[in-house]
Amino acid sequence: MYLSQQQIEDYHSNGFLILPGMVEEDVRKVLIQQADSLVHDLREDWFSSVFSTKNQTETTNEYFLSSGDKIRVFMEEGNLANESSSHRVNKLGHALHDLDPVFSIFSHDDRFGRIAKDIGIQQPGLLQSMYIFKQPRIGGEVNMHQDATFLYTDPVSVVGFWFAMQDATLDNGCMWALPGGHRLGLKSRFVREGMTTKFEVLDESPVPEEGYVPLEVPAGTLILLHGLLPHYSKANLSDRARQAYALHVIDQMTHYPADNWLQRGKDMKLTSFEQQFIKK
Numbered sequence: 001m002y003l004s005q006q007q008i009e010d011y012h013s014n015g016f017l018i019l020p021g022m023v024e025e026d027v028r029k030v031l032i033q034q035a036d037s038l039v040h041d042l043r044e045d046w047f048s049s050v051f052s053t054k055n056q057t058e059t060t061n062e063y064f065l066s067s068g069d070k071i072r073v074f075m076e077e078g079n080l081a082n083e084s085s086s087h088r089v090n091k092l093g094h095a096l097h098d099l100d101p102v103f104s105i106f107s108h109d110d111r112f113g114r115i116a117k118d119i120g121i122q123q124p125g126l127l128q129s130m131y132i133f134k135q136p137r138i139g140g141e142v143n144m145h146q147d148a149t150f151l152y153t154d155p156v157s158v159v160g161f162w163f164a165m166q167d168a169t170l171d172n173g174c175m176w177a178l179p180g181g182h183r184l185g186l187k188s189r190f191v192r193e194g195m196t197t198k199f200e201v202l203d204e205s206p207v208p209e210e211g212y213v214p215l216e217v218p219a220g221t222l223i224l225l226h227g228l229l230p231h232y233s234k235a236n237l238s239d240r241a242r243q244a245y246a247l248h249v250i251d252q253m254t255h256y257p258a259d260n261w262l263q264r265g266k267d268m269k270l271t272s273f274e275q276q277f278i279k280k
C-alpha cells in the first residue's frame with residue numbers, strides 16, 4: 001500500500017485526494033523543459049488545431065480524433081493575434097506517457113501504480129496524457145465536466161492523476177471540484193460518429209452549480225480525481241503560468257467501447273505502470 005487507510009477513505013468520500021510533494025523540484029524542471037522542447041519540435045502543427053471545451057466543432061477535425069496515440073499540440077482559441085505563437089499553445093496530447101521518453105519514465109512510476117491499486121483499480125492501464133499550459137493572461141477556462149464523459153469504460157473506471165508543475169492558485173486558474181459529486185453518476189458520453197463526435201446524454205438531471213471548492217495546491221502536488229467527479233477551472237488572469245501534467249488511468253478489466261473518441265492503433269496496447277511502451 002502507498003496510501004493510508006484515511007487517504008483511501010477520503011478519496012472515496014470526496015472523489016478527489018490531494019497529495020503534496022509527489023514531484024521533486026528537479027523532476028518538475030525536467031518535465032517543464034521537456035514540454036517546452038516538444039512545443040518547439042511541434043511548431044509545424046501549431047496552426048492545425050484549436051482546442052476548446054466550449055466549442056466542440058473543432059472536434060470534427062481529424063487532427064483531434066487521431067491524436068489518441070500521438071503527441072500533438074493544441075492551441076488556445078480566440079483572437080490572440082498579439083500573442084506569440086508559442087504562448088498560444090493550450091496543451092499537448094494525448095500519448096506523451098507512451099511516446100516521449102521523459103514523460104514515459106515519469107508516468108510509469110511504481111508509486112502511482114501502488115496508488116492506483118489502493119483506490120481500487122485492479123489492472124491499471126495508462127490511457128491518456130496531456131500537458132496543459134494554462135498560459136499567463138490567456139489560458140482559457142475549462143468548463144465543468146466529468147472525465148468519464150471523455151474516457152468512458154463500462155463500468156466507469158477512469159482516474160485522473162493531475163500533477164501541478166507550478167503552483168495552482170485562485171488567480172492563475174486552479175482546479176475547482178464538487179466534493180462527493182462523483183456519486184451523482186455519469187451525465188453524458190462523448191462519442192465518435194464517423195469522423196465527427198457528439199455528446200450522448202445519459203442522465204438529464206443537472207449537476208449542482210454550487211458547492212465547488214478550489215483546489216489550490218503548490219507545485220509538485222498530485223491531485224487524484226475520480227472519473228465521475230464534476231470539476232472545472234477558470235481562466236488564468238494572472239501573469240503566472242499554471243502548467244500541469246494530467247495522466248488518465250483506466251482499469252483494463254473493464255470494457256473500452258469502440259465509439260469512444262480516443263482510439264489507439266492496434267500496435268499500441270495500453271501499458272501498465274510496470275511496462276513502458278518505450279524501452280528504458
Ligand code: FE2
Binds near residue numbers: 146147231
Ligand atoms: Fe478533466
